[in-house]
Amino acid sequence: MASLLRSSGLAVLGRVRASLASTSDIGGRLVSTTSSSGATTSIDSIVPETPSTNNPPMAPWTPTDQLKKRKTLMKRMEFMIRELEKEQVAAALNTRPIPQFKPGDVLEVLTVVPENKRRVTAFRGVCISQRRKAIRSTFTLRNYLGTAGAVERTFPLHSPQIQEIRVVEERKARRAKLFYLRERAPKVYRV
Numbered sequence: 001m002a003s004l005l006r007s008s009g010l011a012v013l014g015r016v017r018a019s020l021a022s023t024s025d026i027g028g029r030l031v032s033t034t035s036s037s038g039a040t041t042s043i044d045s046i047v048p049e050t051p052s053t054n055n056p057p058m059a060p061w062t063p064t065d066q067l068k069k070r071k072t073l074m075k076r077m078e079f080m081i082r083e084l085e086k087e088q089v090a091a092a093l094n095t096r097p098i099p100q101f102k103p104g105d106v107l108e109v110l111t112v113v114p115e116n117k118r119r120v121t122a123f124r125g126v127c128i129s130q131r132r133k134a135i136r137s138t139f140t141l142r143n144y145l146g147t148a149g150a151v152e153r154t155f156p157l158h159s160p161q162i163q164e165i166r167v168v169e170e171r172k173a174r175r176a177k178l179f180y181l182r183e184r185a186p187k188v189y190r191v
């Protein structure tokens with residue numbers, strides 16, 4: 001995917017270079033400009049030289065084997081979106097590690113609230129569901145608070161507002177969604 005974007009970027013830079021050089025050139029170069037600091041810039045310092053060949057200009061994207069497999073436009077777009085989401089998830093995992101947890105575990109989530117002067121608040125609860133959708137993954141915690149009653153909060157897994165996720169306790173659950181806890185007494189899921 002990166003090579004696909006890189007090749008289309010070089011093609012665009014080559015076109016920009018050709019159009020700029022043909023409009024205001026002196027000997028095939030853009031007229032140099034001098035900034036207030038005394039540095040001069042030209043088109044050669046902005047746009048890198050592209051290798052000259054007799055081939056026609058490149059398409060906006062290069063069809064790869066993976067894209068050629070998908071015959072319809074919708075399937076190609078879905079594939080490209082999935083690849084971009086994989087890259088976003090990898091970048092998000094590099095910034096903040098996410099522990100392995102499953103429904104039934106007791107979690108503590110530290111979130112930063114921008115409206116509250118960036119203070120960190122903690123929410124602890126039983127994980128009752130997990131939705132795995134690449135960068136759009138979410139999980140739901142449920143707890144019983146004395147003054148508010150039963151509270152459920154759904155958090156985006158890769159949100160920049162989440163500072164840390166801690167697994168406090170691992171519990172055994174035999175289902176993927178623990179929505180039956182909503183009908184149970186609070187002592188079952190109170191943490």
